[in-house]
Amino acid sequence: MRQVIRLASENVTTGRGGPFAALIVKEGRVIAEAVNTVFTANDPTAHAEVNAIRKACAAIGDFALRGCEIYTSSEPCPMCLAAIYWAHLDAIYFGNTCEDAAHAGFDDTHIFRQLTRNRANRAIRSEQVLRDEALESFRIWELSPNKREY
Numbered sequence: 001m002r003q004v005i006r007l008a009s010e011n012v013t014t015g016r017g018g019p020f021a022a023l024i025v026k027e028g029r030v031i032a033e034a035v036n037t038v039f040t041a042n043d044p045t046a047h048a049e050v051n052a053i054r055k056a057c058a059a060i061g062d063f064a065l066r067g068c069e070i071y072t073s074s075e076p077c078p079m080c081l082a083a084i085y086w087a088h089l090d091a092i093y094f095g096n097t098c099e100d101a102a103h104a105g106f107d108d109t110h111i112f113r114q115l116t117r118n119r120a121n122r123a124i125r126s127e128q129v130l131r132d133e134a135l136e137s138f139r140i141w142e143l144s145p146n147k148r149e150y
Contacts, residue, residue, distance in 0.1 A: 001071055003033070005095055008048075008073035011035040019104070022052040022072040024065065024089070031068070032056035048072060049080035053087045064088045074101050077108045078115060086150075 007021035020036035034051030038044055049072050057063050065087045074096040076084060084092060102109060110123075119126045141147055 001093060001095060003030075004071045004073045007033065007035055008095075016040055018106070020048040020073050022048040022070055024052050024056040024068050024070050026056075026060070026065075026068045031059045045079065047077065047080050049076055050083050053083055053089075057087070066090065069093065074098075074106075077101075077106075078111045 004021045004023055007023075008019045011017045011021060012019045016035065016037070017039050018036040021034065023030050023033040025031065032052045032055035034048050034055055036048045037046040037051060049070060052070065052072075053065065056065055056068060066089075068087075068089050069091040070084060070089050071093045072080075073094070075094045075098045076092065077098075096104075098108065098112075101107070114122050114124075
């Protein structure tokens with residue numbers, strides 16, 4: 001955890017990005033570390049946790065990180081939390097809370113609230129179109145010999 005905290009602070013003092021860092025550990029060994037690169041990459045998804053997950057998956061050659069744990073400088077935002085679940089990580093260890101992040105100007109409570117709302121009541125318009133046509137790709141997937149468990 002101290003390594004993550006140091007990386008988060010260095011990311012700010014070097015001017016590279018926000019005060020966030022993450023590392024992924026497997027069997028007591030760090031297999032990936034990353035910092036927030038939203039500003040340098042001009043990529044709103046380039047949070048430290050997502051960057052670390054990408055590096056860890058590349059390191060082990062699999063999209064699933066079972067048997068791994070993530071250490072992050074701050075409690076994951078909704079996007080990062082979802083990525084952690086999709087990556088099948090075993091545990092999350094964090095330093096700052098979401099409330100601490102909000103106090104520092106990184107308030108994601110509005111996103112958490114949006115997730116619990118009905119699609120019709122969300123701040124960003126969300127509507128279904130061409131469902132019958134879109135279902136075709138799922139039908140193809142269900143029959144595919146390349147199908148893998150997510």
